[in-house]
Amino acid sequence: MLWAYFHFYQLTIDSGGEKDNTAAVIVYEAKTNRVRQCNAAASSAGVAVGMGMAQAAALCQSVSVIDYCEQREAHRLMALANRLYQAASDIVTFTPDGLALRLDPLIRYYEGLENIWQVLVNELNAAKVKYAFGVGWSIEAAKTLAMNKANQLFHRNEQIRQALSACPLSATELTDKQRNALKRVGIHSLQQLLDVPASELGRRFDNTLISYLCALRAETFPRVNYYSPPDTFFSLIEPSYEISHTEQLLPFMRNLTDEFLTFARLRNRFSQQLCFSLCFREIPSMTLTVGSAAPLFKVKQWESLVSLKLEQIVLPAPVVKLTLQVDELEDVDEQTSDFFNNRVHEFAQKQLISRLQARLGESVIQYPYAGDDFRPDQLSSFQQNNVKVERHHPLPCVSLLSPAPLDESPHIEYGPVRIQTGWWDGNTVKRDYYIGRTDDGRRLHLYRDSAGAWFISGMYC
Structure with missing residues (x-):
């Protein structure tokens, strides 16, 4: 087996749509009084994950604070899983910020590990999320490498073993109690733990640690529940700032629409109506329904309708959250065959680009574009x-x-x-x-x- 694990270490910040990338932003969890996430600007000011609010505010006085919500982040993780599902079907979700993908069944289909890897990277780059990844012979091994920010695509087991040997025990899923117990018997690194036979550890430690160690070594493979996309679509975005003008809503509504169209393409279905909800802080939310007389399957087509709809409304208060829900999906028939044809063309184009990038390198791949010059x-x-x-x-x-x-x-x-x-x-x-x-x-x-x-x-x- 070969697994990849992606750790989205600032998923809440990435999904918030920062207006200024140079501004310091942190995600704060009041229940534990610690910083859960921080962007590059906050890190450069000295803020680190795990700090208390007082220490973070003292290091960076102009920092913007986002309240941490595990349910909201889990929604964003499901949106990423649904996006990657078009390229890989064996996905395991680790709420709230991790995804594991099995790669070995896809190598033959994509004609090489580099090709499938480039497809995944392109999708994540299009989603504009930051992540650390690891590739290993089991989910546990890949996750350990990702938490240690290995960020390397390994092809051979010897490479995986060398990378695991360089990881500290803190990168594993062992509890503090288990790590302290290992240190008392002289095991201070993951390399020492991997060298000790499981039979010897069984005399001193419980079955939980032995089971995890066997999975880390790929001696056993625990049963997992693979991700299965839901039958109806729901997604939300909570911006990192309050939105007072309708034109500022359009980029977020475009992202939600793009997520839905990916969701629909996987099922060869479509909808002629999108139901947005604009949520405010103190007053009831506003429902915004955008309908189409004909099946639409391109973001640009829906975007023009959404833009016209936004011109007709006035916001009673700043928007703090947007949701999109689509409950009624229609099957594609012979009258809407263009929808299916576009789906084939789009995925074939993505596979072609990913293979060119893998074979030739990203620096030599160029895309034509049109500027704003009259000549x-x-x-x-x-x-x-x-x-x-x-x-x-x-x-x-x-x-x-x-x-x-x-x-x-x-x-x-x-x-x-x-x-x-x-x-x-x-x-x-x-x-x-x-x-x-x-x-x-x-x-x-x-x-x-x-x-x-x-x-x-x-x-x-």
């Missing part, structure tokens, strides 16, 4: 991160890297559109753009410069 030859560019940018200009599907002289006489179907700009960077242009159609039916993106010469800048498909 068509300056509009299209490439970047390493797959960030979607809205395109504001109707450009041809194929743009030439450098314009080609026009050596035929196409029929002008549209134009001219004069573009005379570029004064800010010294690359001034004065051109008249046209759309021309050749005798064989091809449509070309053409322009004529100030000297009267004609060029081809792109082609329409």
Whole structure:
């Protein structure tokens, strides 16, 4: 067996949607009077997990405090499990901040361990969560490595054993009482514990420690309950700040919609109605229902409807929590076959990108994107991160890297559109753009410069 364990050590902060990444944020649990999570800005100020509130406030006076809620964090963990379920089906949840995934059945399906690993990493990066991971021959071994922040993908058992030997006892699931008992018999590290036969430990310690040690060594495999997605969808987001303007709600509602569409794609189902709830601190929540006359399966399509709906409401108070619940799901039939086709295309694209990243490296993979420049030859560019940018200009599907002289006489179907700009960077242009159609039916993106010469800048498909 081969397991991966992901420890989401600041899941509440990641799901809160920080407006300023440079601001110090901590998650505080009042019941135990200790800091549960802190972001990079708080850590750089000296705040650490486990501190009391007074000490954290003394080290960083401008820190923002989020109250810890285990149930809320468990909801976010289930959303991550549902997101990863489209790539791996053997998932075990460890509430409130851990997921274990079995990798060995997927190696053949994805044609290599690196390929499946890249798929998982891409999904977690898209979810914008921070995590530490470990890969081991059992869940217990992978979790120990994750708690020690090994963050390495191991292929061989010898690598796993060496990494486990370097872990302290505090990274294991042993209780303080068990660790103190081991220290009294001279066992101060995990390497010493792994070297001691279980029969010898059985003379001094109870069955709980022996069972855990056998699972850590992969000598036994405890039974686990695999994650099974629910039949209906429910998810929530509690921002780290109060929202007073409706336009600020749109990014959070987009994230909830994206989670639902992933949930629906796994079941080949859809819904024509989304039911949002806007929760306030002191007054009853507001229900916001967004409906569609036709099946929609893209985030951008739903986002436009949600945006129109938000324009019609006025918030009676700042929003402190958003939820999305969808109870009625419809089956995909022949009239909604585009929904299924898009599902196949999307997952095939993700697998292709993950394989390219695994084989060639992330640094050489580039994505086309459209910027906000009026000059068509300056509009299209490439970047390493797959960030979607809205395109504001109707450009041809194929743009030439450098314009080609026009050596035929196409029929002008549209134009001219004069573009005379570029004064800010010294690359001034004065051109008249046209759309021309050749005798064989091809449509070309053409322009004529100030000297009267004609060029081809792109082609329409």
